[in-house]
Amino acid sequence: MEYIYAAMLLHKAGKEVNEDAVKKVLEAAGVDVDEARVKALVASLEGVNIDEAVEKAATPVAAAPAAAAAPAEGGEKAEGGEGEKKEEKSPEEEKKKEEQAAAGLGALFG
Numbered sequence: 001m002e003y004i005y006a007a008m009l010l011h012k013a014g015k016e017v018n019e020d021a022v023k024k025v026l027e028a029a030g031v032d033v034d035e036a037r038v039k040a041l042v043a044s045l046e047g048v049n050i051d052e053a054v055e056k057a058a059t060p061v062a063a064a065p066a067a068a069a070a071p072a073e074g075g076e077k078a079e080g081g082e083g084e085k086k087e088e089k090s091p092e093e094e095k096k097k098e099e100q101a102a103a104g105l106g107a108l109f110g
Contacts, residue, residue, distance in 0.1 A: 002031050003041045011050045018042060 006025040007017045026033045
């Protein structure tokens, strides 16, 4: 995780996420740097919009309580049943989009 944290810190600071910068952040934190993991991180982040990936990753967490509350409310109203089906599809679509956006990041956790 420290490799991802280093990349996130660099991105948040407005710095370029490259191998040298990631290594410097990790070394400053006292981490023994694995060159292969640094290369894999930088390669997997190439072409990824980090802001968009973070936003999409955070969305399902915030949407889960609302989706859980919706069926309880929908069960009380006859018209709510149709709206409930739409709400069930929406989190699934968001999850698919999130998985696509984070596809490059997934290789880092294996």
